[in-house]
Amino acid sequence: MKKEKNKLRSHCPVNYGLEAFGDRWALLILRDIVFRGKRTYGEFLKSEEGFATNILASRLEHLIAEGILQREVHEDGRKDVYSLTEKGLDLIPLIFEMVLWSAKYDSRSEAKRIMRLVELIRKDNRKISQKVIEQVRRGEGIVTEYLL
Template sequence: MKTTSKQDIRSHCAVNYGVEIFGDRWSLLIIRDIVFAGKKTYGEFLKSEEGIATNILASRLAFLEEQGILSRTPSPADGRKDFYTLTEKGLDLIPIVLDIALWSAKHDSKSYVRRRKDFLARLKRDRIEVSEEVKALVRNGGCVFPQSKE
């Protein structure tokens, strides 16, 4: 893993700080899985179509927790499982993830977000309002596309 603590950050340029904390591919995909698909457990993240390796997933979850992006709590139903949720700091990444989805829908003809025409139209029309709605939804345990396969 590239960064293990806040002391290891190369510079405090605003772009560099963001890249060092959440800018790797896997971290953003974990955040995406929480926001869009409602995934909460290690096993659910492992099943994502991108095929993250188990060691990388464990490392990224630990890093995101250490950085205050995720919190981990034991599952009330099964103490062997942990639930990962976005902290307030993590929820503040939702507008960025939505902007990436909007950009991808514009430039990737096969983007699954394109098929969500109502959502995409609302996001284009009022990014701030949709971002706040999504934050509230995720804060309360929901997700943008329940039962989504991505």
């Protein structure tokens, strides 16, 4: 499944984003890292949306190829640790805009459980994103702090 298709359909900025991370499963991986502090293949597999094993592997590979993720070895040599590069961390403001939108339009959104965070995003996405980027860079998940 080598997808060495270095040929973008266009360099329209929207299209570039779509090709880099705009796949359903790819974005869920990023979510798992940012919101749930996940870092290993096995942890991603457990996500409620249900990754197929091969799809998860191909998306991780793709995100690494795009420079959004990096893979390192775990202290437990069986595991790999996936983490966001700077390019990946810079997607956090975008993910937050998505959360804001869903919080507004999905009446059953689980965003209701992080209203403190949603409110901060609404006030100043840039500012809260910067703070969260630093947390995630340190390997922390962000959920707990903003619960309620």
